Amino acid sequence: MQIESVRAVPGVSGFYFDDQRAIKAGASEDGFGYAGDPVTDGFDAVRQAGEALLVELELSDGTAIRGDCGAVQYSGTGGRDPLFRAADYVPVVERTVTDRLVGCDPDAFLDNATAIEELPGQRSDGEKLHTAVRYGVSQALLFAAAHARRVTPTAVLADELDVDPATEPVPVFGQSGDDRYQNAEKMLLKGVPVLPHGLFNSEEKLGTDGEGLVEYLQWLSDRARDVGSAEYNPRFHVDVYGLIGELFGPPYDRAEVTSYFGRLCKAAAPFSLQVEGPMDAGGHTAQIESMTELREGLATAGVDVDIVADEWCNTLEDVCAFVDAGAADVVQVKTPDLGGLHRSARAVMECKGTDTRAYLGGTCNETAVSARACAHVALATNAAQLLAKPGMGFDEGYMIVTNEMRRTLAREKPQSPEAALND
Incomplete structure (x- = not known):
């Protein structure tokens, strides 16, 4: 052929x-x-x-x-x-x-x-x-x-x-778009493992003092307990597009900054919290330095919030640099920015054996075909989480990647001898 x-x-x-x-x-x-x-x-x-x-x-x-x-x-x-x-x-x-x-x-x-x-x-x-x-x-x-x-x-x-693929679906991360309340409700009803992204990409949404994000996380925590079952224990993941950095400015390990992250952690409790893109330092090296400073500051202050690398972490080489520097708890492998899917897969594998987790992300601006392909990258590498995509309506993207993983795992599952004899 x-x-x-x-x-x-x-x-x-x-x-x-x-x-x-x-x-x-x-x-x-x-x-x-x-x-x-x-x-x-x-x-x-x-x-x-x-x-x-x-x-x-x-x-x-x-x-x-x-x-x-x-x-x-x-x-x-x-x-x-x-x-x-x-x-x-x-x-x-x-x-x-x-x-x-x-x-x-x-x-x-x-x-x-x-x-x-x-x-x-x-x-x-x-x-x-x-x-x-x-x-x-x-x-x-x-x-x-x-x-x-x-x-x-x-x-x-x-x-x-030359790896063993996942045997269970990779946790899916739902993104809400600007409809951060209603779409979060949809995610909670469906028991989505990681949510809601939130799209905090302006001062109006974050709040001039950051209070808007605090209030949102408190609402989300309350609704998760109201709507979810007793066993439901999602991770909260919000993207702030560098705005926390604009709100406070460097250095990011000072008490004022870590105290704000402590307030976010308290608002999200009892659920774990990941904050993506806390600052945009304007360049690759500066971003690694700023993220490392913040991560070390949070650890010293005992604030249990994970930070997620996005800005200036675009290529396979970038992912390696962030992981080697210990600059993030989670790195987003932003699939369209890495080029070939094999490079996304290798980026995920770079996180194995480190204390940095790999989030196989991408963008709402993809298609059903590319989303299906990424589901296979997530399964092959057993990534920490997989973005629900494309679109910002949540349900459609969640359906596409979840069903692709489930049908793939069903096909890969070994048949019992009795079932094979009955075929």
Whole structure:
């Protein structure tokens, strides 16, 4: 069997591209959009429709295998690749990627995915292909290898990494979007293991003194006990997009900062709390230093809140650097930013044997195809948690990744001798 052709068609993603810098600078909400001008290169508006590039590999047995190229909601910031315009990359996929893959054996997933990582981008200055392209093509290559081997994509990755995959579903992390109350209620009713993200991306939401987040966590804790069963013990995970850093400023190990995190911890009790992106220090090295300072300060103060790396932790090399420095309790492996799925898998594995956990994340601005592919990465590497995606409605993304994991595990579960005899 071999790859016969590669097609690319512009499509839509599960959410929108947002100019994070403009929003943090005070762009006001205008209905579902934002008023004001964008400030990040490539944006035509502060919020604009998300895009995906739909890739299809035609195999010699007539099977068409899909992967979707997509980029994060907040593209072009925090060291990430620029805004992804799907139509611009059709010729790149249908020429550069096609030339490299046509005639290749789809069984050779790692060889094929690695080859895509090494392809040049549109410019002639040594630039790589946009991470979104590498991401989507690697999904198609993973599904193609699973088809060729007649196994699950989880089994392909586990074999390539030489690891034992998870035997139970990875805990799913639900994201609420701006509807942080009603969507959190949905999560509680469904017993979601990690919730609710919260989208605290402006001073208005966090509160000028941080009180808005404290009050929200207190409400969430109360509702979890009201709605959940006695056995329900979720982890709370909120994303603050660097705003706590803007509220307090460095140094982050001083009593004023650790005291605020203590208030967050008390509000969330009796449930554990993870805070993502507590500050944005403006660069990779500065972010590691600031996160390390905060983590050490919290430990010294005895404040039991885990901090999650997001900003400036984009690539496999970035993840390794954050883990080696002990800069976070959890690192988000933001799948579209790492390029090929094999790189996301390796990033998760870098956390094994350390005191840093791996959260296989991504973005609401993906597609059902990419979300399904990521479910297999999570299972193969037994990640600490997996983002429910795409979209911000919660239910749909939760359904997609949960069902993909459950059907995969059911397929992998060994049959009893009696069942096999009855087939």
